[in-house]
Amino acid sequence: MAPSLSWLWSEEKPRVTPVVVKMPNPNYSVVEVSSPDEDELAGLSSPAGRKGARGKNAKQLTWVLLLRAHRAAGCLASLAAAASSVASAVRRRVVSGRTDAADEEAEEEEEEKRALAAAKAAGGAVVETGSSRGTRARFYCFIKAFLFLSVAMLGFEVMAYFKGWHLGSPEVQRILAYGPIGVRGVFDWLYSSWVMVRVQYLVPPLQFLANVCVLLFLIQSADRLVLCLGCFWIRLKKIKPVAKGDSSAGREEGDLESADGAGKDYFPKVLVQIPMCNEKEQYDQVSPHPSLFLVQIFNCRCRRPVAAVCPQVYQQSIAAVCNLEWPKSNILIQVLDDSDDALTRALIQDEVTRWRQEGANIVYRHRELRHGYKAGNLKSAMSCSYVKDYEFVAIFDADFQPASDFLKKTVPHFKDNEEVGLVQARWSFVNRDENLLTRLQNINLCFHFEVEQQVNGIFLNFFGFNGTAGVWRIKALEDSGGWMERTTVEDMDIAVRAHLNGWKFVFLNDVECQCELPESYEAYRKQQHRWHSGPMQLFRLCLPAIVRSKISFGKKCNLIFLFFLLRKLILPFYSFTLFCVILPMTMFVPEAELPSWVVCYIPATMSILNILPSPRAFPFIVPYLLFENTMSVTKFNAMISGLFQLGSAYEWVVTKKSGRSSEGDLLSLVEEKEPKRQRSFSVPNLDTAVKENTQQSKETKKKHNKIYRKELALAFLLLTAAARSLMSAQGIHFYFLLFQGISFLLVGLDLIGEQIE
Template sequence: MTTFLKSLISLQDSCLAFISLMFHGGSSEDAAEALKKLEASVNGVRISIDTTWTGELRSFLIVPLFKCLVALCLMISLLVFIEGIYMNLVVLYVKLFKRKPEKIYKWEPMPEDIELGHETYPMVLVQIPMYNEKEVLQLSIGAACRLIWPLDRLIVQVLDDSTDQTIKGLVNTECAKWESKGVKIKCERRDNRNGYKAGALKQGMKHNYVKLCNYVVIFDADFQPEPDYLQRSVPFLVHNPEVALVQARWRFMNANKCLMTRMQEMSLNYHFMAEQESGSTRHAFFSFNGTAGVWRMAAMEEAGGWHDRTTVEDMDLAVRAGLLGWKFVFLNDLTVKSELPSKFKAFRFQQHRWSCGPANLFRKMIMEIIRNKRVTLWKKLYLVYSFFFLRKIIVHCFTFLFYCVILPTSVFFPEVNIPAWSTFYIPSMITLCIVIATPRSFYLVIFWILFENVMSMHRTKGTFIGILERQRVNEWVVTEKLGDALKTKLFPRIGKPSNRFLERVNSNEIMVGIYILCCACYGLFFGNTLLYLYLFMQAVAFLVSGVGFVGT
């Protein structure tokens, strides 16, 4: 028995020395002493294991590889920082010199002609694609039909792909109500859902009455434009024949629903303030947001119309039209009410589509962009590097790799120095630029950082699926709308909420959270920096998301 206990104690001491050397390194004497042999005694038989190779593996492979990853992340960090500063400087230029679209492009209100009557107004088609949108169908159809525009120059087209017969009946009733008020409203249905939203929009353009229209407006089912939307947007297209798209900004009616919707508001406000504003000002190009935009029918036809090859048909159309030389205008002052997903599962599906689709589109269009001869080299460089490569691919992967993998793992490599500018100063400046877009949420900045790091895992996964065209590359899950923009619900909700714990558990978040938690504990006991404070908070964010306690 005594021999057995001695063997266990010897084994424990040897293992501790081995782990200490692996993670902390040591002097040559320590290495020779601790790593020369790992000895264990089992039943009186001594087994000698030469472990010198572990020190060599760490010194010549693991540490250099980790240093290379750190160096790569530092370079990407600088690129992201430069891109963010550039976009914010453009926005600052617009604000200081008041370079609003009305000063860059010609804009005049639609003229009233007594003799011609409404003939001076162009024909406008309003498309509302929907799929089982029971909670918001009445709101969206009503908002479209209340648009201030001559009734004989406006057609509202409801593209209903609903599979629920009750909801189909509600759509028919709502359309009949507005038709009785003199609105030209059409409800179009398909026998299948091929192409999802893109397929519905494409099928809707095939009807004969659409050929009479000059412009087409798209509103998703949870969007409610103000009555003067057409009066403020269409004149840009009428008076500027080189303009193909006029995009309005989203305004979120349920931003105060929960902490998750507040953080979504921060991210999307920055997207519109920086990415859309800077793209419109410097390149007359940005990504169509899929809704709340007016298209010139001629530009759509020249670009080839709607394609369903990816889950981002809006971006696909915008890039193809941009490569033909058409210009886009973003109106920051024109807002359209919308709804944010308040359930974590719905938000995850949405983020998968928004990260997978652009990556897959980049794979499909990279050579088409490079070979294009109708736009300048500067615009092609902007599309390839800034618009696609940096913002749609690199940023997602960098955020997860650096802040959720490299930084936690660095506690095991004290000999690898990660400069403070990359972990604190640059992230702080980038975050400050983002928070400026939503000043009222400044006090939530810590929660926003942690939550964005959690979501970067899903965005990274979606990016790789899109680039490699793996399973789920064309997965389309309609973002659930709860009618949160309404103070009272128009109709009772479908189904009953489920509170079963296992249905809310997300294993990926839990595994990453446990790993970061282990790194935080190791950093607390053996580290010589305060990095463990961040790691504990990030671990909690992953674990809370992992058990589903996010959103409503």
């Protein structure tokens, strides 16, 4: 008798639990797979019942397998569509032939025309800027020559490999021991001579350079580890700057105007500056009016779409600053417009006029001669006669949107503490999840603020001013010489000079100011070039002043060796040299060794440390590691330009932003019963400005993706080295070179960041 299957089911009354498997595609039916009911369980005691149950189970299993197959087919279809999209984008890049070199030449010609016009207007001399073009061309020629040599060497090594010449072969060992004696054949003689040349002349300097870069890598990794330990200690002990006064305590918003009497809360006179330059966002092409952009928000409560109006970049910042909770008699807002576009100037001026009519204490300033870029703009604003009546100045770039209580959280840190010269808030980003590029930037900047700035602020009372979202004591600016136009990093310049004069800085990690990240690789690349060339210019200029200053020896060492040399010079130097030059060369000169822990394990550990402040980005740890090495080309080029004062070191390009609002800002348009003033926007009568701007708009080039030659050349170089590493059986090196080469390829074809059809 066949054994009973009753033991498969519980003695208790069985529960019928339907399992519903839904197809991802709504065009397919929904299949319901149910557990056995009571009748089916009773029928299992007979052979016929068991046979029927097996048939039903087989049918259900078939449906489940079909569902899985459908899902797998959907995944394959998605991958195929993605591959097709990438191939189409690559084809468009190649067919269009647009490269970074062509755009750089056009930009330099336009900049030369502007410089010539400005020089004629000022009656000064014209500064030649063509040297930067030659510098970039020489750097690209070096990479291209390295690539051609590597390809030739790969072909040479492949031929030798098939002839039996490889690193562990007896022939190579004999040549290394006795020289090319008794070698027959032209090719064999050439290869044996090459082996002797690389062993005697190439290996020693290459190995020495590799060891130096590894040492620098270890020092920089130790510095990164110390910073992370400092951040961990701050969180463990809950250390944070504490203000001696709190302006928000015991006072409502409507009582701010009565804050001038004795014994009241701390409301000193604050000057707020918003430097701007051509702040129009990209949605102008689709909006019904240049000052408005219509979107739709889905109201989750009433389940209906609601039309809302998104302000442009200048409207967002002006509105946010005009709604700062501070007595009107104690605050003055300066809109510092350096725009050379007539329509933009008219739009910004109209916005300022409207806010002034609504009661805001706001003024508009425009310079006809834009000398010194942002530093010159701020310097000109500080020269106004009424500035002497104010004690502090808050600075916000055009894409920054401070919260209404920003001043109430920052200014109290100056109270009864005359040594504090700067209070800096951290940045938060409204578009951090827009694309892969913004996600990777968010990882970097989260580490910069939550680790570097916070640790330096707590333990050293010094860090680099971020240029915006900060409040300065005007006396500290004046004592330090004010804003200077000598570099492209005026924010770091004033911070270093203030530190040398003994002023202390406070960083507030819990006070955030919303802003935007550049969404296109072109904008991000130009931003990084400015951020890494400026510090080297500043280091050359400030080194004598640092040595002669009266600060302690420890602070001098921190400023010279850590702040400038290690984090601004050594980091881009070893990143590019080690991973883009030495590592590929060791594949063709295998006698020079680069340990696996240098290539893989320590970089992975450092990436994990970098990503700790933003744990949501942990899935992007590998793209982050590869992208950071990819950006080392731009950073290295910028560092060299700034260190040797090449032409490109003085380029100051405004980082273009899209004018995005956060989700909370958009929802507040729907949910607020009594909208605040910043949520209403006027349509100014700007017909005259529009007509004047029509011809200029026609001549403006459309945005497009392009090919970046240096990154593309390095991609093929690394892929060539990866192919060579296969013959040396270096597994980790092969995978690193392969994926790093693919990363350079994607960046070189501008497939990361904003894609423009």
